[in-house]
Amino acid sequence: MTHTPVERPQDPTLTARMSEAAAGAWDALRRNPTMLFGLSVLVVMAVLAFGAPLFGLPEPMRQNPINRLQDPSAAHWFGTDMYGRDLLSRVLHGGQISLVVGLSVAALATSLGLAIGLVAGFSRRVDAVVMRFMDALMSIPSILLAIALVSLWGSSVTNVIIALTIPEVPRVVRLVRSVVLMLRDQTFVQAAIACGTSTPRILVRHIMPNTFPPLIVQATYICAQAVIFEAYLSFVGAGTPPEIPSWGNIMAEGRMFFFQNFGIIMYPGIFLAITVFAINTFGDGLRDSLDPRMKRRF
């Protein structure tokens, strides 16, 4: 790295290391406005969604039929839906589902895929069996699998997360495996073996951290994908249970009242688009700052 070195504490303790890592991350953010923008938007989204109960808005579920299908006003910034529920409150609360599903799917799919991919990449015997299974999983259209699982187990947020995770795992496995295959022949792995390091330790300590840069980037794309798919599944009625407001649910309900109050579809749609755009921007920025070749530009 070409940046001016940060003053580093002498004692190599864990806390010192963590503050160093934090300093490095902040440095990378400052150098990469795209990533900073994506991250800021995401933080704002998260605050709006999870802070929604604190903003003094009407309960997202409270019906008020007299005020139904109202246009935006001072009392209801986004107007109301067909039961007179406050649309702003519903959209903000709906963000919780989207973010939880997106993050959970990304975390689950990457950690499962990482574990399987590491072993598959290093052991030829495991590889043959596991990869055939992964190929089979990949041949199932993910949306159909999700619909099948949800109709089998009923609709709940957990089921949506599971349904969206399963088809993503093979993709992560492929990515990790290909990186491991490449790393396995690197001299530093040979050198580690020549130092007497055992195979599990080589996998975890020497190979795994090298798979993180592409994996983290992949995780952001999985997250964005999951946010869209959650909305999609909810929209077709196979996702989040209808009593919980989620962007997909709100849009699905608003479909019928498109001409009376266009906002029911528009506002969650805008929030969804902004969120996905922010995640993808953040991912692109991450890719740039994690790729050592790109790093030289800054």
Added chain:
Amino acid sequence: MTLSPPAVPDTDPVLQVDDLRTWFDTRDGVVKAVEGLSFDLRPGEILGVVGESGCGKSITSLSIMQLVPTPPGRYASGAIRFKGRDLLRLTPAEMRRIRGNEISMIFQDPMSSLNPVLTVGDQLTEAIVLHQGLDPRAATARAREMLDLVHIPEPERRLREYPHQLSGGMRQRVMIAMALSCNPQVLIADEPTTALDVTIQAQILGLMEEIREKLQTAIILITHDLGVVAEMADRVLVMYAGRKVEEADVVELFERPQHPYTRGLMRSVPRLGADGEGSATRLAEIPGIVPALTNLPAGCAFADRCAFVTDRCRAEYPPLVPRGPRHLAACWHSDTLPEWTA
């Protein structure tokens, strides 16, 4: 060229390679990468192994460390005796205790032999913790000592840096420090200076000499650079197509090379002013190419490139026979070769 002082006195060898055959089973047949190689390595000795690319010198070092991927590789015969034990007969766990502890290795390319995501300190302490059972604090202290030994300034700071923050020469020093951190009896250096520029090369070689003096580590120095061998080695082993074709103490070898291949190697080293001021004589090359290791001739593998070839060379492989004090050569015509003038 300055020649090294005479060889280390006769002591019991620390490492004995005996009739080693490392073969690879490939689609095109069996590649005999190392074929019937034997040599002894004494404590504190620097053994130079020379030969051109593909002559089996790297596979020899990987065989000693048991880093040859099996399959496709296999040890078809032989023994590698280290402190009375045959390394080829050890279990993987027993071998792991020897690697990096009693026998260690440094690689050709210092740019890729350190893990980019771990700090120098992480990598240095790994073998120390693993083999010597020190706690992390003591291991860090030891790592700092090792960086001092290899003359890295500001060891404290370097320990916390990542490989990309170090220069190539610095990284090779770190590799040497890593290799030496457990006081191994044998250090295998596979072309340790090939990827470095000339001034750094001299520093690294000087460092290795110094370490041999200080720690009495025996070093197997694998190289294709005869200059390096002349500078460093006590004894030299010349390999061609997987076999040892000549072995002698360094002075003896450079004064009286007995194998046409060794002579060819020596002639192909450029020398300044060898024929008077600024002369531009054409550098001698060895004609032809190394025969395919899958299809070695019955006779001498060098026959097709040799100026002194006879029918006998093509029919029978020449045995290694003594051609002087502690000097072996595998050539039918060593007796009748013209007088060597360097």
